[in-house]
Structure formats: C-alpha cells, structure tokens
Amino acid sequence: MKKFVYIVTDRNRKSLHVGISSDLMKTLDFYKQMPNLFFDCGQQLTRLVYFEEFKTEAQALGRFKVISRFTRMQKERMVRACNPNWIDLTIGLDFEHILSSKPLVNQVKLPFQTMS
Template sequence: MKKFVYIVTDRNRTSLHAGMSADLIKTLAFYKQMPSLFFDSGQQLTRLVYFEEFKTEAQALSRFKLISRFTRMQKERLVRSCNPDWVDLTIGLDFEHIMSNKVINTQVQMPLGIMS
C-alpha cells in the first residue's frame, strides 16, 4: 500500500504543515472541508504544494520525521525545488478518476426522462 508525505499551506503561505497519509486525496478533502476550528479562513491549509510517494509505511515515517524537523526555510526550499511557483498540486492528483466518478454519479442521479 502506498504512503505519502506531503506539505500543505494556506493561500497566503503563512503556514506550512507536513503530514503523512495512506490516502492523499481523502486527506486533502478533509483539509478543505474542515471548518475554521483551528485556523481562520485565510489560514486554512487547503493547498498541496509538495508530496512524495513511498512503498512502505516505514520509509514514509522516516521521511515524515525528517521533514517535520525542517525549519520553515528548509521546507520552502524543498517545495521550490520541485514546485517553484507553489502551484496547488491537488488539481493533478487522480484528476481523471475524480472526473469519471463525477460523470458516473451525475448520470446515475439524472431521471430517465431527462437523459437524451
């Protein structure tokens, strides 16, 4: 099973958070749906700016522990090394799968009389 180590940030890049997950898409959905319980709306961690994929949990945990100890400057350098424009990488993650599920769900929910 795949494991991911990632860095998310808010729209102003004021906070950088490193995390580890077995289901990156589900984890990111949680961040986006999470109410402003811990952060104000400007600081919600909704932008995936860096991630690595690992084959084992031990590898991911080792890398996560390392990145978690990074200073902010080291995390910024890591992000810039592969994502210099700080683009939200969520858009490219499993995009085709997400879109095909939306199409299937839309077709299933449409009444038969409306479909042409």
C-alpha cells in the same frame, strides 16, 4: 499500500503543515471540509504544494520525521525545488484520479479514425 508525505499550506503561504497519509485525496478533502477550528479563513490549509510517495509505512514515517524537523526555510526550499510557483498540486491528482477510475476506450475519436 502506498504512503504519502506531504506539505499543505494556506493561500497566503503563512502556515506550512507536514503530514503523512495513505489516501492523499481523502486527506485533502478532509482539509478542505474541516471547519476552521485552529485557523481563520485565510489560513485554512487547502493547498497541496509538495508530496512524496513511498511503498512502505516505515519509509514514509522516516521521511516524515526528517521533514518535520526542517526549519521553515528548509521546507520552502524543498517546495521551490520541485514546485517553484507553489501551484496547488491537488488539481493534477484529481485529473489522475479521474483518468484511473474511468476507462478511456472509445471515448475519444481521432479525426483519422473511421467509423465501423
């Protein structure tokens, strides 16, 4: 089973939170639906800006422990290295999830295809 280590942030990038999950989409949905128990609206952690995928829980836990000890500057450098514009990566995951759950056969007809 896959495991993910991720970093989420708020819209102003004030808070960076490192987490670990086996179902990234479900975890991100939880963040978006979670009432603002610890943060105000501006600090709600809804933007996925970084993630890594691992094959085992042990690998993910080891990486989680390393990243958790990083300073804020180290985390920011890590995010900027692969996501320089701090784009919310959830959009890509949603698209990938949609593609994997629905077969694309016969949904798109190319202009040069003939109808049988």
